[in-house]
Amino acid sequence: MGICSICGKETDRIIKGACSACYRRELWVRKLIKCKNCGRMRPHKAFGLCNSCHVKLYHYDSTRRYNCRKWHNISLELYKKVTKKCLICGFSKVVELHHLDHNKDNNSAENLIGLCPNHHKLLHHGKYQYEVIEPLVEMGFKIPVKVKIEVRNVLR
Numbered sequence: 001m002g003i004c005s006i007c008g009k010e011t012d013r014i015i016k017g018a019c020s021a022c023y024r025r026e027l028w029v030r031k032l033i034k035c036k037n038c039g040r041m042r043p044h045k046a047f048g049l050c051n052s053c054h055v056k057l058y059h060y061d062s063t064r065r066y067n068c069r070k071w072h073n074i075s076l077e078l079y080k081k082v083t084k085k086c087l088i089c090g091f092s093k094v095v096e097l098h099h100l101d102h103n104k105d106n107n108s109a110e111n112l113i114g115l116c117p118n119h120h121k122l123l124h125h126g127k128y129q130y131e132v133i134e135p136l137v138e139m140g141f142k143i144p145v146k147v148k149i150e151v152r153n154v155l156r
Contacts, residue, residue: 072097074107082109086116088135096120100136101144113141 003010004019006026011019016027030043035050037057042050049057065076072079085092095114099106113136115123123132133143 072104072107074112078109078112082112083114085114086119087113087139088119088132089116091116091118098123100141110142 001010001012002014004014004022005017006022007019009019013020015023018027032041033044033048033050034040035042035053036048037053038050040050042052045051045054047054047058055063061076064079068074068076068079079097083095083097086095094117096117098113098115098120100111100113103111115132119132122128137143
């Protein structure tokens with residue numbers, strides 16, 4: 001038994017004069033390594049990776065699955081299928097999920113499309129909606145009447 005020099009608690013395990021909790025919080029310094037993935041000098045997490053690379057490589061799909069369920073209430077497989085590429089321009093690096101009827105609770109596969117950030121912003125901007133809606137209608141997507149009326153009013 002010993003007394004921690006930092007918190008003053010009596011404990012049976014003393015490491016360099018501190019209890020294990022105080023040692024981990026105050027004295028322990030994580031080893032810096034060159035990350036195998038990003039090449040930066042960062043604190044070691046696991047498998048020779050920094051924390052951010054470890055999460056990306058080993059936990060990214062489970063995080064995405066959780067977020068798809070939490071924020072969109074759809075499966076990861078449907079989310080990946082819908083957001084594979086922008087339907088207007090074919091851009092595939094960053095693709096956002098859009099609800100055709102603007103109802104975030106309607107998560108049917110027919111109501112979801114993938115758009116790049118530029119086209120998604122244009123679609124939500126009243127002045128430029130028609131530039132995105134026209135190609136979608138030509139592709140055979142059913143645009144709700146309310147959205148079509150808003151576009152007609154802007155064009156007048």
